[in-house]
Amino acid sequence: MTVRQLTIGCFALLAAVLPYLGLLPGWTPALATITAFAALSLIGLNLIFGVTGMLALGQAAFVALPGYLAGIMHVSGVPAIVAIPLGIASAVLIARLVAEIFIRLPGIYFAIGTLGLAFVVEGLARAFPSITGGASGLMLEPPVAMQADGWYILAVVSVALGTASFAWLVRGRFLRTLKLVRHDELAAQVLGINVARVKAQAFTIGSTYSAVGGILLAYYVRVLAPESGGVNASLEALAMVVIGGSGSVFGPLLGAAAIHWLFAVAGGAERFELLVYGLGFFLVVLYAPAGIVGALRLGWAIGEAQLGQRGAGTPAPAAAPPMTARDAAAVRAASAREGTCLELENVSKHFGGLRAVQDVSFTVRFGQIVALIGPNGAGKSTLFNVISGIEMPTQGRILLQGADIGELPIHRRAASIGRSFQVPRLVPDLTPIDNVVARLDHLPGDAREIDGQRVARAQLEAFGLSALADRPVNQIGLGYHKLIELVRASAGQPPLLLLDEPAVGLTADEVTQLADLLRLLKSQGAAILVVEHNVGFVETVADEIVVMDSGRLIAQGTPQAVMTNPEVRDAYLGALT
Amino acid sequence: MNLFTQSVISGLMTGALYTLLGIGLVLVYRTARILNLAHGESFAITGVVAALLVGYGVPLPVSIAVAMLVAVAFATSLHRFVLRPRSEWPAGTLILITLGAAFVARGVMILLVGTDPVSFPALFEAPPIRVAGGALPVQGLALVLVGFGVSVAVGLFLAATRSGKQLLATAENPYAAELLGVDVERARLIAYGIGGLLSALAGVLLIPLIAVDFQSGLAMTLRGFIAAAIAGMSPVGVLASGLGLGLFEAMVGAYLGALFQDPVMFFVLILVALWQSRKIRFGGGRRA
Numbered sequence: 076m077t078v079r080q081l082t083i084g085c086f087a088l089l090a091a092v093l094p095y096l097g098l099l100p101g102w103t104p105a106l107a108t109i110t111a112f113a114a115l116s117l118i119g120l121n122l123i124f125g126v127t128g129m130l131a132l133g134q135a136a137f138v139a140l141p142g143y144l145a146g147i148m149h150v151s152g153v154p155a156i157v158a159i160p161l162g163i164a165s166a167v168l169i170a171r172l173v174a175e176i177f178i179r180l181p182g183i184y185f186a187i188g189t190l191g192l193a194f195v196v197e198g199l200a201r202a203f204p205s206i207t208g209g210a211s212g213l214m215l216e217p218p219v220a221m222q223a224d225g226w227y228i229l230a231v232v233s234v235a236l237g238t239a240s241f242a243w244l245v246r247g248r249f250l251r252t253l254k255l256v257r258h259d260e261l262a263a264q265v266l267g268i269n270v271a272r273v274k275a276q277a278f279t280i281g282s283t284y285s286a287v288g289g290i291l292l293a294y295y296v297r298v299l300a301p302e303s304g305g306v307n308a309s310l311e312a313l314a315m316v317v318i319g320g321s322g323s324v325f326g327p328l329l330g331a332a333a334i335h336w337l338f339a340v341a342g343g344a345e346r347f348e349l350l351v352y353g354l355g356f357f358l359v360v361l362y363a364p365a366g367i368v369g370a371l372r373l374g375w376a377i378g379e380a381q382l383g384q385r386g387a388g389t390p391a392p393a394a395a396p397p398m399t400a401r402d403a404a405a406v407r408a409a410s411a412r413e414g415t416c417l418e419l420e421n422v423s424k425h426f427g428g429l430r431a432v433q434d435v436s437f438t439v440r441f442g443q444i445v446a447l448i449g450p451n452g453a454g455k456s457t458l459f460n461v462i463s464g465i466e467m468p469t470q471g472r473i474l475l476q477g478a479d480i481g482e483l484p485i486h487r488r489a490a491s492i493g494r495s496f497q498v499p500r501l502v503p504d505l506t507p508i509d510n511v512v513a514r515l516d517h518l519p520g521d522a523r524e525i526d527g528q529r530v531a532r533a534q535l536e537a538f539g540l541s542a543l544a545d546r547p548v549n550q551i552g553l554g555y556h557k558l559i560e561l562v563r564a565s566a567g568q569p570p571l572l573l574l575d576e577p578a579v580g581l582t583a584d585e586v587t588q589l590a591d592l593l594r595l596l597k598s599q600g601a602a603i604l605v606v607e608h609n610v611g612f613v614e615t616v617a618d619e620i621v622v623m624d625s626g627r628l629i630a631q632g633t634p635q636a637v638m639t640n641p642e643v644r645d646a647y648l649g650a651l652t
Numbered sequence: 653m654n655l656f657t658q659s660v661i662s663g664l665m666t667g668a669l670y671t672l673l674g675i676g677l678v679l680v681y682r683t684a685r686i687l688n689l690a691h692g693e694s695f696a697i698t699g700v701v702a703a704l705l706v707g708y709g710v711p712l713p714v715s716i717a718v719a720m721l722v723a724v725a726f727a728t729s730l731h732r733f734v735l736r737p738r739s740e741w742p743a744g745t746l747i748l749i750t751l752g753a754a755f756v757a758r759g760v761m762i763l764l765v766g767t768d769p770v771s772f773p774a775l776f777e778a779p780p781i782r783v784a785g786g787a788l789p790v791q792g793l794a795l796v797l798v799g800f801g802v803s804v805a806v807g808l809f810l811a812a813t814r815s816g817k818q819l820l821a822t823a824e825n826p827y828a829a830e831l832l833g834v835d836v837e838r839a840r841l842i843a844y845g846i847g848g849l850l851s852a853l854a855g856v857l858l859i860p861l862i863a864v865d866f867q868s869g870l871a872m873t874l875r876g877f878i879a880a881a882i883a884g885m886s887p888v889g890v891l892a893s894g895l896g897l898g899l900f901e902a903m904v905g906a907y908l909g910a911l912f913q914d915p916v917m918f919f920v921l922i923l924v925a926l927w928q929s930r931k932i933r934f935g936g937g938r939r940a
Contacts, residue, residue, distance in 0.1 A: 128744055132689075132751070176922055179929050182744060183687040187877045188925060190870065191918040202911035306870055310755055346766070349866075350759025357752035360745070361734070 079375065083325075090332075091231050101339040104227045108295060110335040111230035113315075115237045116288025117327035119281035120312050125321030126245055127277040128257035130186035133193030134312050137282040138289030139304025140196060141166040145290060146213045146299065147206055155218035159294075163286045170282035174275040190306065197305030212300040215293055226295055233291060234328065237284060242324045244280070247524050251513040253277060254502050262500035265463060266563075267489030267517030307349065314356035320368025329367045412441040415477075416570050416602030417462070422471035424457050431457040433626040434471070439571070444593060444603045446617035448610070450646065453623040455606045456497075459573055462604075464488045476570060490518055493564035494573040499556035503549035507535055507559045510548060511566045518567040531566065538562050538592055554585060561592065571602050578609045590616045614638065622646070654785025659906035660899065661783075665792045665858065667898025668799025672854040673876030674883065674890035675806055676847025681885060682823030683836075683843040686746045690730060690754040692872030694723040694848040698855030699864035700761045703770035712773055720852040726757065727848025731841055754869055761866035774860035795857035802853060803891050806846065810887065819843060823887075875901075878917065881924045 093099055094107040120134045145162030149155045177188040200207045207213050221229070245253070252273055255263040260270050293299045302308060311334075319330020334355075338348060359366050417439040424432040432454040439445045447455050460466040462473060464485035473481045480488050493514075501510050511531035512524075535544045538558060543551050548559065557577055564572055577593075578586050586609065593616050597603060607613050613620060613634070620637040622630040624646040630637050637643055673692065680688045698719045705715035730753050735746055776790040810816040815838075821829040822839040830836045851872070855864070879897050883889030897920070904916045 130744065130747060130751075176925050176929075180925055183747070183877075184881070184925055184928070186687070186689070186747065187874060187881075188921060190874055191914075191921050194871065194874065194914045195918045198911065198914035307758075307867065310751075310758075313751075314755070346763055347759075349762050350756070353752065353755035353757075353759035357749070357756050360748050360752050361738075364745075 087235075094227070099336070101342075102336055103339075104223055106335060106339050108223075108227045108230040109292065110331050111227075111234040111328075112288050112292035112295060113335065114288070114328040114331040115230075115234045115291065116285045117312060117316055117319075117331055118237045118241050119284030119286075119288070121281075121316050121321060121323075121327045122241065122245065122284065123278050123281035124313065125316055125323070125326060126250070126257070127253045127274060127281075129274060129278060130182055131189045131278070131281075131309075132186050132313070133189035133191070133196075133306065133309045134282075134285055135306075135308035136189070136192045136196040136304050137166050137170055137285040138308070138312070139200070139293070139299060139301075140169065141286040141290040142215060142293030142299045143196075143200060143207060143213060143304070146215050146293075149216070150206075155216065159218070159290060163283070163290060166286040167279060167283050170286075171275065171279050174278045178274045178278070179271050190309075193304065193306045193309045197301045200301035200304060207301070208299075210301060212298040215297050215299060217294045217297070230291070230295075233287075237288070238324060238328060241284075245324075248512075248516045248527075251502075251505065251509055251516060254505060255513055258502045259500045261465070261485075262496070264485040265465075265489060265492075265494050266514050267486050269484075269486045310356075311349075311352050314352040317359050318355045318366050320366035321364075323365070323368040326366060326368050329371075333367060412570065412600035412602075414440060416441050416475065417604065418472075418474040419458075419462075420472040420474065422458070422461060422473060423469045424454075424461050424466055425469045430626050432461065432468075432623075435623070435626075435628045436471075437621050437628065437631055439602045439604050441570070441600050441602050442597055443618045444597055444605065444616055445619045445621060446613040447604060447606045447621050447623065448608070448613060449623035449629075452625075454626040455623055456575070457626075458623070459494075459575055459604075459606060463492055463494050463573055486517075489569075490567075491569055492571045492573060493566070493569040495557070495560045495564045495575055495577060497575045497579065499553075499560040501548045501556055501560060501563070504547050506545050506547055507540060507551070507562070508532060508544050510559060511535065511563050514563045514566045518569075531562075534562050534566050535559075537595070539588070554581060557581060558585070558589070558592070561589075565596050565601065568599060568601065571604070572596065574603065574605045574607075576606055576608060578607055578612045586612055610638075655906055657784045657786030659902040661786045661788045661792065662905075663899035663902030664796045664895070665861070665898070666902055667895035668796045669854045669858050669872075669894075670875050670879040670898050671803050671891055671894030672799050672850040673872055674879035674894045675803060675887055676843075676850045677873070677876040678880045678883070678885050678887045678890055679819070679823065679843040680840075680847050681880070682887070683819060683826065684731070684735070684840045685826065686735070686743055686750065687877070688727075688730075688844075688847065689747060689750040689873055690727075690757060690869070691750075691847060691851065691876060692874075693754050693757040693869035694727050694851035695855040695859075695872045696761060696864055696866065696869040697726055697757060698723045698852040699772070699859035699868070700765055700770060700866070702772045702856070702859070703864075704764060706772040712775070715772065716775070716856050720849070720856060723852035723855065724845060724848040726753075727844045727851075728841060731844040736837065736840075754873070757869060758866050765866065767866065769863035769865040771859055771863040775856070789861060791857060791860055795854070795861075798853060798857060800891070800895075802850060806850070807888060807891075815839070815842060875917065878921050878924065881921075881928070 094102055094104040116138045120131060123129050123131045123134070141162035144165050145155070145158040148158035148161060153161070173188060173192060177185040201210055204210070252268055255266065255268060256270050256273050263270050315330035315334050316327055317330070318333060319328065320326035334352070338344065363369060365372070415438050419436050419438070422432060422435045423430070435458060447458070449455055457466060461468050464483060468481055472479050475491050502513065505513070508528060508531045511534060512527040515527040515530060532541070532544060535541055538561070540555065540558060540562065543555060548556065557580065561574065561577060564574070578589055581589060590612065593603060605617070617634055619631065620634050621628060622637060622643050629646055630640045630643045673695070677688065677691050680691065701722050702715045702719035705718060706712060730750065734749060734753065738746065774789070774791040776794060778790040780787040780789045781793065810820050818829070818834045819839040819842055821832065821834050822836050826836050875897070879890055879894040882893035882897065901913055901917065905913050908916070
């Protein structure tokens with residue numbers, strides 16, 4: 076246990092007994108109970124919005140719904156002990172449905188959809204007073220009578236469990252996946268992530284926290300008012316998460332505590348409440364996106380520096396464990412690689428009247444580097460997008476190891492295709508290791524954390540990048556991003572590599588290094604298709620060159636043959652000489 | 653009174669409102685590539701400021717002019733001083749900032765006028781026009797005429813003036829427009845300005861008939877978005893979708909009851925989402 080964990084533990088204990096010490100004016104057991112239940116529900120919003128970056132504007136709907144549903148069921152004769160879990164389950168089911176409807180669309184639909192739901196919940200609660208109690212609220216009777224201290228213990232235990240389960244859940248593979256989805260949905264899909272499914276999962280799990288926290292709070296205060304499920308309550312929830320520190324484990328707890336205590340101390344300032352929430356939210360988003368947790372971290376770092384508690388150094392990497400089943404499978408797959416990998420048959424892609432790719436056919440064999448060249452607008456990038464599944468072909472077939480993949484979604488091609496982008500799309504706040512492991516996470520086979528770390532480290536080392544392996548990507552020079560992305564694309568040895576202008580922006584030395592790396596990957600049996608403008612580089616590494624112009628394939632063959640082809644010189648190289 | 657005629661009349665007024673809201677939302681969305689969640693606040697701000705000033709005894713025309721000015725200033729300064737300096741931030745964060753601005757605006761409005769709805773006198777104090785068993789307030793007629801007239805004017809501005817064409821080019825593709833020498837930032841500022849102005853106009857004409865409270869803004873953003881989404885984010889299409897949405901909502905209000913308007917709007921949004929999803933053939937997300 077580190078000093079830091081010990082400190083957090085001590086503070087947690089102190090916080091738990093604080094209401095009974097009377098050290099903090101206004102911080103009574105009743106307020107602390109409310110705060111803890113509210114924080115439990117905010118953990119869900121923190122997962123959805125803070126970690127995954129989904130703009131859930133109506134989360135209060137899922138806080139109030141389970142209480143309303145349970146209360147209404149109870150009134151109609153269902154015992155509370157059954158109605159409460161049913162209420163939670165129904166609210167989670169509704170969350171799941173909302174996710175299914177809005178999540179495949181751009182994020183703004185999800186934002187507006189969730190906002191709309193908050194309007195609906197509050198509106199319905201007001202519209203049917205005979206069922207919901209209307210504006211004066213729905214009375215709730217707890218199934219078991221509990222004293223105030225009992226409630227407080229329940230609140231502390233449940234928020235502790237909630238926080239611990241969040242910390243346990245949102246780490247490793249799941250955290251990497253969520254960060255990828257948050258940062259770059261396209262890159263996430265290309266790495267094999269079913270983005271819609273991951274977002275639906277995050278929203279459903281998060282809404283479960285919201286529902287549990289919400290129903291506990293409702294039964295504690297024994298009344299549920301329409302506005303607790305409405306837009307203002309949703310905005311206030313967002314504000315508390317943001318102010319506490321969105322995405323961090325203790326953010327919801329700190330945000331809820333700070334705000335609840337502030338308003339309790341200020342007393343009778345209801346008119347100012349919304350403005351305080353709004354300003355707090357606005358200013359934190361603009362100037363201190365890490366919130367209270369960020370400030371505490373900064374304070375801790377300064378304190379640590381002043382105490383000179385540095386120099387323990389990073390722990391040495393664990394010794395390499397013996398070869399695993401996954402390695403063995405990879406070796407088998409690699410040794411089975413011969414013949415044709417990728418085959419394009421008369422592929423066309425039209426955008427309206429624009430024929431971006433017109434009737435293109437060629438093949439890439441295992442252990443072969445094929446370079447795709449052509450002037451700007453020749454259709455190279457479109458063809459790449461068609462192969463990786465970002466665009467659908469208008470006509471033609473795409474065969475990968477003999478199977479037609481033309482109809483498969485992006486993420487289902489990912490296991491067989493490693494792709495790099497013109498502008499690298501790495502997750503900036505993850506290390507190269509984690510970026511590479513995020514790729515391994517979504518390849519078929521046994522995915523154990525330690526294996527992934529080891530394979531990623533070995534691969535980075537093979538590419539001469541081990542010195543950079545443990546720094547966040549946003550602290551590493553842009554020149555290395557291309558190489559790191561190449562490691563990520565080739566990790567797990569996919570049969571086909573699609574590299575989009577890998578040499579652009581590299582120095583002459585780095586280009587030489589890149590050529591060596593491509594030859595290494597080729598010798599491991601990969602089929603490599605490269606789009607590249609650097610003709611010198613292409614001539615040195617490519618076994619075959621395919622030339623496109625205005626969407627058509629105009630020449631293909633060995634570098635010497637293509638470079639001396641008069642049509643190619645006219646269409647493409649003529650512009651350079 | 654004829655219920656059908658009356659709901660057509662109120663539907664026309666609501667439709668004009670949604671059209672005015674939708675056009676601004678689309679222009680900003682297309683040129684600046686973000687959804688401005690504070691869009692509807694310009695509507696609410698107009699009402700709150702005008703009501704306050706009239707309450708202080710300021711003449712109505714002056715109050716209205718000042719209110720519109722404040723609303724436009726809110727929209728343009730949100731862009732100029734908050735969003736534009738952070739244009740390289742992720743789009744999600746920028747949307748969050750617009751939400752923050754809406755949040756602050758609500759906070760300020762509740763502080764100024766409290767939670768009760770406020771209103772101010774209509775510009776036109778004539779008895780309502782009677783048509784086919786319905787009553788159309790003169791103010792409402794003005795709203796309808798202004799709503800659709802202004803929409804056409806904006807269409808002409810986009811199609812015929814240099815600034816308008818630059819705005820359209822930016823909406824089509826900001827990067828290409830910038831390469832062609834279009835002052836993209838100016839185009840965006842104009843888009844925010846038009847957005848604020850149209851919302852303010854709608855506020856000036858509609859609020860005397862229905863009143864407004866501190867939390868009207870997001871409800872307006874929601875409705876403007878639904879109109880815009882039905883139109884596929886096309887500024888011309890909003891003319892039709894806004895009108896249709898307004899008529900539909902008025903019918904729901906008349907025949908099912910006003911309490912059903914929010915749930916039915918949500919249902920419309922679900923239908924729009926399902927309709928849009930049909931175009932997305934692949935597993936999830938959207939291509940960059």
